[in-house]
Amino acid sequence: MKALCWHGRHDVRVDNVPDPEIQDPRDVIIKVTTSGICGSDLHLYNGYMPTMQSGDIIGHEPMGEVVEVGSAITKFKKGDRVVVPFTISCGSCFFCERTLFSLCDESNPNAEQAATALGHSPAGLFGFSHMLGGFPGGQAEYLRVPYADVGPIKVPDGIEDDKVVFLSDIFPTGYMAAENADIEGGDTVAVWGCGPVAQFAIQSAWMLGAERVIAIDRVAGRMDLARQHGNAETINFEKQDVYETLMEMTGGRGPDRCIDAVGAESHAANDLKETLDDVREAAHLPKNHVYSLAEAIKCCRKGGTVSVPGVYTSPVDGVPMHALMNKGLTLKAGQTHMQRYLEPLMKKIVDDGFDPSFIITQRASLDEAPEMYKSFEAREEGCIKVVLKP
Structure with missing residues (x-):
C-alpha cells in the first residue's frame, strides 16, 4: 500500500509499504477514506518529537471502511464506516475505567521508554513516535486499529466523511x-x-x-x-x-x-x-x-x-x-480522552446539525501530501485544514 512516511526533518514521502495485518483478535483493518493533517503532525515534520525513526507512517486523524475483523470483534463488521480516535486505549485498566483514556496503562508497548522521559507512560498514539508506541499512522491507504472494540465509532448512514472525520482528534x-x-x-x-x-x-x-x-x-x-x-x-x-x-x-x-x-x-x-x-x-x-x-x-x-x-x-x-x-x-x-467524547459529539453532528467541515480548506490525494505539509507548515494564506483522500 501507499503511506506517508517520515524520513527526517522536513522530509515526508509517499512510500510503498507492506499492508497491515490482523495481529490480535481485538484488531480491525480499515481502508482509509479520509485522514487529516493535524497541527501536531507539524511537530514531527519540524523535528520536535523525539524517538521518530525513518520510515515511520504518520497521521492520527483517520476514518474509513472496515475490511477485516479480528475474531474477538463483534461491534463492527466488514463494510462499516468508522472514525478512529487517535488514542489507543484498552478500556479496562485503572485509567480507562475512569474514562481517562489517553492515560491507558496497557496500550503503549514502549511504556518503559515513555516513563523514562515523562515519569509514567500515557496511552499509545497512532503515528506519533516510538516513545508513544511506534504504531503506524493513518495517512495511508490502510490502517490496523488495535483495541477496536474500545476505540472507533460507527458512522450513521448518510453522513459524509467530512462532517465526522474530525471526531478522530480536533x-x-x-x-x-x-x-x-x-x-x-x-x-x-x-x-x-x-x-x-x-x-x-x-x-x-x-x-x-x-x-x-x-x-x-x-x-x-x-x-x-x-x-x-x-x-x-x-x-x-x-x-x-x-x-x-x-x-x-x-x-x-x-x-x-x-x-x-x-x-x-x-x-x-x-x-x-x-x-x-x-x-x-x-x-x-x-x-x-x-x-x-x-x-x-x-x-x-x-x-x-x-x-x-x-x-x-x-x-x-x-x-x-x-x-x-x-x-x-x-x-x-492533557491528551484528549477521546472515547469519552465520541458519542456525545457525534450526537451534536447528527442530531443538532453541527457541521465541523467548515474548517476544511484543502482536500488532497495522498500523493499530494508532502506539498500539503509544506503549505500547512508555512501557514500559507488559505491553508487552515487539509484532509487527505487516500
Whole structure:
C-alpha cells in the first residue's frame, strides 16, 4: 500500500509499504477514506518529537471502511464506516475505567521508554513516535486499529466523511480544552491561536456557556474564520499588545478562562526571541516555545483557569510559575480522552446539525501530501485544514 512516511526533518514521502495485518483478535483493518493533517503532525515534520525513526507512517486523524475483523470483534463488521480516535486505549485498566483514556496503562508497548522521559507512560498514539508506541499512522491507504472494540465509532448512514472525520482528534480536543477551562455562564474566554484546534475550542466555549470569546493570532485567514464562523473577537499579536488589549477589553480584570491551543511552536511578537529560535532550529536544535502559555498565565484573571490542549514535546524554560502560584490559577492539560467524547459529539453532528467541515480548506490525494505539509507548515494564506483522500 501507499503511506506517508517520515524520513527526517522536513522530509515526508509517499512510500510503498507492506499492508497491515490482523495481529490480535481485538484488531480491525480499515481502508482509509479520509485522514487529516493535524497541527501536531507539524511537530514531527519540524523535528520536535523525539524517538521518530525513518520510515515511520504518520497521521492520527483517520476514518474509513472496515475490511477485516479480528475474531474477538463483534461491534463492527466488514463494510462499516468508522472514525478512529487517535488514542489507543484498552478500556479496562485503572485509567480507562475512569474514562481517562489517553492515560491507558496497557496500550503503549514502549511504556518503559515513555516513563523514562515523562515519569509514567500515557496511552499509545497512532503515528506519533516510538516513545508513544511506534504504531503506524493513518495517512495511508490502510490502517490496523488495535483495541477496536474500545476505540472507533460507527458512522450513521448518510453522513459524509467530512462532517465526522474530525471526531478522530480536533473536535473532541477543542471540546475537552473548553471543558478543562471550567467555563461558567457569563465567562470571558481567551483562546491563543486560530488554528484548527483553536477553532473547535472557540465553538465549544460557546457550547459550554461562554458570554464572550476572544482569539489571538496573526494569520489573517485564521482570524477571519474565528470571527465569521466562531463569532469571536480577535487580537493580532503582531499589531496589538495582547496583555494591554485584554485588560482594556475586560475592564482590567483579565479573561476568566484562557486556552493555549498552540503549544510547542507558538510565535512571539518580539523579533529577538523569534530570531534566537530561528538560529536554534537552523542548527537542528528545536526548542519548544512557551510564548502562548506564558502569556495566557500572565493575562488570566486571578483565580481563573488555564487550559492547555497545545502539545509540548520537551521541557520548556520561561513558564511563569510565580504568576501561576501567586494569582491562584488552575492549570489543566492533557491528551484528549477521546472515547469519552465520541458519542456525545457525534450526537451534536447528527442530531443538532453541527457541521465541523467548515474548517476544511484543502482536500488532497495522498500523493499530494508532502506539498500539503509544506503549505500547512508555512501557514500559507488559505491553508487552515487539509484532509487527505487516500
